[in-house]
Amino acid sequence: MESSAEKYAAFKQKVSRTVYLDNMSPQVTESVIRTALDQFATVKNVKFIPNYIGPSNQPQCALVELDSAKKAKEILSMIAGYPFMMSGQPRPVRARPAVMEMFDDQPIKPNRKIKIRWLEPSDPDFELAKEVKNLTRKHAAEVEFLDKLLLEDEEKLAKQQEETLKVHYKKFKMIEGIMADKTAHRLARKYNLHVADDWARLD
Amino acid sequence: MVEAGEEEVIEFKWGTRKGLGGKKKDVQFYESFTYDGVEYSLFDSVFLYKEGEPEHYIGKILKIWENSDKSKKVKILWYFRPSEILNFLEGSETLENELFLASGEGEGLVNVNPLEAISGKCNIVCISKDIRNPYPSDEEVQMAEFVFYRFFDVGMRKILDKIVVDKIAGIEVKNIFNNLDSQKVVGLVKPDLDNKEVSGNFMASNEVVALSSQKKSQPLIEKPDGKCFDTLVRENAASKSLLGEKPTCSIGVKEASKSANALHTISNKKTVPQAKVEEKRGCKDSLVKQKSFAKLSHGLIAGLEMKEITKMDDGSGKGSIEKNILMSRGDSKRDDRKDVGVPIGQIKKGLEEENASKKGKRGGFGKVSSLKKNNNGQNRRLITYDDDNNDDLKTIAPCSSKEKYKVQRAMDSCDVEELPSKKLKIDKKLAKLTSDKLRKESSMISPNVEHKLDFRPMEVTRRPNDEDRSKWFKEIPWEEKMKTAYEQGRLVLLQNLDPSLSSSEVQNIIWTGFKESCTARMIQKTAYSSPHSGQAFVIFKKSEAAESVVRKLDEGCLLMSNGRPLVASSGVPCFPKKKPIFYGHHVVDQLRMMQMQREIKDVVSTSHCSQPNNIEYDMGIEWCLLQERANKSWRMLYQQQGEELSKLKAKLKSKI
Numbered sequence A: 001m002e003s004s005a006e007k008y009a010a011f012k013q014k015v016s017r018t019v020y021l022d023n024m025s026p027q028v029t030e031s032v033i034r035t036a037l038d039q040f041a042t043v044k045n046v047k048f049i050p051n052y053i054g055p056s057n058q059p060q061c062a063l064v065e066l067d068s069a070k071k072a073k074e075i076l077s078m079i080a081g082y083p084f085m086m087s088g089q090p091r092p093v094r095a096r097p098a099v100m101e102m103f104d105d106q107p108i109k110p111n112r113k114i115k116i117r118w119l120e121p122s123d124p125d126f127e128l129a130k131e132v133k134n135l136t137r138k139h140a141a142e143v144e145f146l147d148k149l150l151l152e153d154e155e156k157l158a159k160q161q162e163e164t165l166k167v168h169y170k171k172f173k174m175i176e177g178i179m180a181d182k183t184a185h186r187l188a189r190k191y192n193l194h195v196a197d198d199w200a201r202l203d
Numbered sequence B: 001m002v003e004a005g006e007e008e009v010i011e012f013k014w015g016t017r018k019g020l021g022g023k024k025k026d027v028q029f030y031e032s033f034t035y036d037g038v039e040y041s042l043f044d045s046v047f048l049y050k051e052g053e054p055e056h057y058i059g060k061i062l063k064i065w066e067n068s069d070k071s072k073k074v075k076i077l078w079y080f081r082p083s084e085i086l087n088f089l090e091g092s093e094t095l096e097n098e099l100f101l102a103s104g105e106g107e108g109l110v111n112v113n114p115l116e117a118i119s120g121k122c123n124i125v126c127i128s129k130d131i132r133n134p135y136p137s138d139e140e141v142q143m144a145e146f147v148f149y150r151f152f153d154v155g156m157r158k159i160l161d162k163i164v165v166d167k168i169a170g171i172e173v174k175n176i177f178n179n180l181d182s183q184k185v186v187g188l189v190k191p192d193l194d195n196k197e198v199s200g201n202f203m204a205s206n207e208v209v210a211l212s213s214q215k216k217s218q219p220l221i222e223k224p225d226g227k228c229f230d231t232l233v234r235e236n237a238a239s240k241s242l243l244g245e246k247p248t249c250s251i252g253v254k255e256a257s258k259s260a261n262a263l264h265t266i267s268n269k270k271t272v273p274q275a276k277v278e279e280k281r282g283c284k285d286s287l288v289k290q291k292s293f294a295k296l297s298h299g300l301i302a303g304l305e306m307k308e309i310t311k312m313d314d315g316s317g318k319g320s321i322e323k324n325i326l327m328s329r330g331d332s333k334r335d336d337r338k339d340v341g342v343p344i345g346q347i348k349k350g351l352e353e354e355n356a357s358k359k360g361k362r363g364g365f366g367k368v369s370s371l372k373k374n375n376n377g378q379n380r381r382l383i384t385y386d387d388d389n390n391d392d393l394k395t396i397a398p399c400s401s402k403e404k405y406k407v408q409r410a411m412d413s414c415d416v417e418e419l420p421s422k423k424l425k426i427d428k429k430l431a432k433l434t435s436d437k438l439r440k441e442s443s444m445i446s447p448n449v450e451h452k453l454d455f456r457p458m459e460v461t462r463r464p465n466d467e468d469r470s471k472w473f474k475e476i477p478w479e480e481k482m483k484t485a486y487e488q489g490r491l492v493l494l495q496n497l498d499p500s501l502s503s504s505e506v507q508n509i510i511w512t513g514f515k516e517s518c519t520a521r522m523i524q525k526t527a528y529s530s531p532h533s534g535q536a537f538v539i540f541k542k543s544e545a546a547e548s549v550v551r552k553l554d555e556g557c558l559l560m561s562n563g564r565p566l567v568a569s570s571g572v573p574c575f576p577k578k579k580p581i582f583y584g585h586h587v588v589d590q591l592r593m594m595q596m597q598r599e600i601k602d603v604v605s606t607s608h609c610s611q612p613n614n615i616e617y618d619m620g621i622e623w624c625l626l627q628e629r630a631n632k633s634w635r636m637l638y639q640q641q642g643e644e645l646s647k648l649k650a651k652l653k654s655k656i
Helices: A002-016 A030-036 A069-081 A124-180 A183-190 A197-202 B002-010 B082-088 B138-145 B181-188 B193-205 B249-288 B290-312 B319-336 B351-375 B381-396 B401-409 B411-426 B431-453 B464-473 B478-488 B503-514 B543-555 B587-596 B614-651
Strands: A017-024 A043-049 A059-065 A094-097 A113-120 B010-013 B018-022 B026-028 B032-035 B039-041 B046-047 B055-066 B070-080 B098-103 B112-113 B118-121 B124-126 B146-153 B159-161 B491-497 B516-522 B532-542 B558-560 B567-570
Touching: A002 A017, A002 B039, A017 A069, A030 A043, A030 A059, A059 A069, A069 A094, A094 B614, A124 A183, A124 B491, A124 B567, A124 B614, B002 B319, B039 B118, B046 B070, B046 B351, B070 B146, B082 B098, B082 B159, B124 B464, B401 B614, B478 B491, B478 B516, B491 B543, B503 B516, B503 B543, B532 B543
Parallel strands: B098 B146, B124 B146
Antiparallel strands: A017 A059, A017 A094, A043 A059, A113 B558, B010 B032, B018 B026, B026 B055, B032 B039, B046 B055, B046 B118, B055 B070, B070 B098, B070 B112, B146 B159, B491 B532, B491 B567, B516 B532
């Protein structure tokens, strides 16, 4: 009993100095996370949370254990304050403090006793329990549906930003073009405008 | 005459006196007062209302006094809502009902208000881990309207995690933290809606009365008729008088929620005695059951003691305590079942004596089981008989001619049994004996389980051979196991578990409820996982076992703690793809083509925080906005689901 209580306390300490990261690209690996966060704190351990039941194209999640709870707080506030981008841009990574249920090696809570019981069909609570079961299934379906909706929203925003990026690229390409082939220079002379000295020197 | 009429409407009453103050000794201080049917004391947390504000202010009463002109005043130490100090939060997350207590020196810490500005009492619990703070129970934290554990220094404009000073605004720190006595009082005070209506009338009628204050520094608003009204002043903001206003809708909403909580409390109290009654009914039912079942369950108890013996040999000094517990359990069981004929002797000390007693027990139990088998001729019994036969051979028990005949008939099944027996030889002697006995018991009990389910509450016990297995074989990665099990139809998804359960506890639950050995893995929580329903994947040894578990849980109800019926379905896991799609990372196509022409590898930008002066930052902020919307959607969904579940579970009367 004492040893299990000590394990549980040690586990709590570990949870307090661990940071949960998600919205990460599938390209992100452990070394990428270590390199990214070494700017702020010493990374002790990185564990990726596998996706067993969700949609297959969920972003990646990871638990990053740091050397102290204080460092964990600093990283959390930093990532919350600025968009922190990892292995690509512009979608930022999100950070949250870790919770016990996020760990797969969660120890048994000491001094907890679990009791189970089969209900008789004649029991008045039997129908109520059936309702609770159906409600649980309905809630699971709702969660799945909301997941799908949010993924669609992400897709829309991604497409929209892709268009924006193309437009920006074309704009800058065009500006660079007219500067390079001296079209701007000739137009400036025609309209009696003064061109910047930098470009004038190129002549 | 007018004042006499007011007293009937106001329902105000002073409490304990504290002393006189002021320059002329004409100011009377108090420790408590009763206002509108609610009793307030020093250091209570209260709501204060100000016209035009969407939310009440919240503060703590530090001083209460009455001036010589009969005006009543209170000095308030303020709490801050997170939205009020948004610029100073620095990105730290706050609880949904969290407040920050003012500390330090400066504007916004304390000020003086008319007593009539108080609109109600507020239940605030301090959850600071300071040694000086008596930490509240989980129930108190849940019942609290607000919680706080951090402070906001109004001078430095900074959030403090701890308070180092002994005093805030001249008040001892012990009065800031939870007070054990006041916690009890808070639970009792529940103002009614009727009183609020009365106070509304009082406020309306009080418009005529003019109250003046001696302190000239307070700003006053003069109306055309020349009368002056007191104002609630906070951070030097001027506003109209409170007295003309009626209580807002939010008060009614809170009253409704309070009454709902009260009803919930009452319903909780009622469920307890009924649960006890049902437990008694369960005991009576057990007495009525057949003798054979009683004997079998008695065998279970013996098995449990065997396990405890094994632990005692390995364990420390606490073994003796556990032994006493076991004996007391055995005694209580004996009282319930008078039909049991097999006596349980005391466990003697010493290894030799233990061995002798074990042999005696096993022999007796074997005899009983062999008698039953002769009566029944079912096919299932043959396998059971083989187990018993092996044990009998080991102990050189006498064999009858009938037994020899049956052995020959069941030659094929004997070959199957040889494999596990080889494994068992590797284990220790004690583990061997334990596993032999438990295997017999489990195989014998399973026919009865199919006929009848035990409707009594069962405590989840540890699965046998849990540790021995892992010592001898290397663990296959979970993904491979899951994939194989899914293809063979042995994978089951469990839902509606308590999210805080661990994987081994799930295995124990399955063992206790179904007598099936399995491997379980709790699905790890992510940012979007449901807080109400934990999920786990369970791998059984046979597809028939998986199917029977799913069918039983679909037809019947296995109730866990807090009224959670277990939900099972065939598991359909999601395996990672080789090239998963990820939205939000963009690369300019032309640049990529140029890079490929130069035969340069694809380069990804290094991890960095974006600066707020470029396109990348704007796009990043758009993603943050989308993320916040998603967070809000998830929170609303889970809150709604939580309400639905709590309504339905409140009706459940039996809770283990």
